[in-house]
Amino acid sequence: MKKKTTWLLTLLLAGFTFGAQAQSQSQVEKDLNDFRAWMRQKSGMADSTIRAEWPTVKKEYKEKTYTLDQNTKKLSDSSRAEYATMKQRYQEWEERNETRKAVDLExxxxxxxxxxxxxxxxxxxxxxxxxxxxxxxxxxxxxxxxxxxxxxxxxxxxxxxxxxxxxxxxxxxxxxxxxxxxxxxxxxxxxxxxxxxxxxxxxxxxxxxx
Incomplete structure (x- = not known):
């Protein structure tokens, strides 16, 4: 009876652990979906608007990637690769805007x-x-x-x-x-x-x- 009780407790604990992992996985995927939508929205804006809002864009980027950076291991391989590609795209975007700021393009x-x-x-x-x-x-x-x-x-x-x-x-x-x-x-x-x-x-x- 004691062995049966121990086995049931182990099974329940494993179930709770799996449920917590699944919830965490679901949340990080939601964060990725949110970041993907944000990137699409910003890339669809006119360049002049982006230049005017650049300080806000940088702030939003840091906020949206903070949690994702802490949980990249919880993403699937394909999602991790997509996230890396989006971050690289943003870095190129930021470099262009920072370069413009540095040379003060009108x-x-x-x-x-x-x-x-x-x-x-x-x-x-x-x-x-x-x-x-x-x-x-x-x-x-x-x-x-x-x-x-x-x-x-x-x-x-x-x-x-x-x-x-x-x-x-x-x-x-x-x-x-x-x-x-x-x-x-x-x-x-x-x-x-x-x-x-x-x-x-x-x-x-x-x-x-x-």
Whole structure:
């Protein structure tokens, strides 16, 4: 009788433990769903609105990821991978906005650069089918105008390319292989052109110091 009672207590304890784990798992998945919805909402907002609300966006991000960061082990493998991807996307997003803040890009001027370089002043809404053309236009614009650009101009151009890179990350799974390859080549080309400008400036500075 004593053995039977012990077995029943063990079974009940295991049941309670499983129930608590299931509840915890359910809550962390709910937190992930909430964070996913938040990311979608923010990515659908106009860039100008995001820039105006950036301090609030950063605060909300920290609040929504705090519990998730403490409980990532309770997520399924697929959910954990999705969470990591969303966090990486946010970090790229934050880097763009912090860069803009650091160089103090003016809103209307930035909108003009976005429109001229990509054909859209709302890069975060460019459809996957149109992203390749946006990159092509941006690099065509860079090739034609780069020799006359000041360092300030390069700040704007680099920020716009950063926005395109972020949009690519957001819709990567909806791009065909041909577009992925073409866009990757254009990304490398822009980086090469930017480094060429930096090398030229470094050379000119060295000559001036002689």
């Amino acid at each position: 809103g209307r001027e930035l909108d003009r650069w976005e429109l001229e370089m990509t054909g859209s002043a709302q890069i975060n809404r460019i459809k996957p089918a149109g992203l390749r053309d946006a990159f092509v236009q941006a690099l065509d614009y860079t090739r034609v105008n780069r020799r006359n650009w000041t360092l300030r101009d390069w700040d704007y151009a680099e920020f716009v390319i950063g926005e395109l890179n972020t949009r690519k990350a957001e819709v990567l799974d909806r791009l065909n292989n041909g577009d992925k390859i073409k866009i990757a080549a254009l990304q490398v080309e822009f980086a090469t052109l930017k480094k060429g400008r930096e090398a030229k400036d470094a050379y000119n500075n060295m000559r001036e110091q002689r």
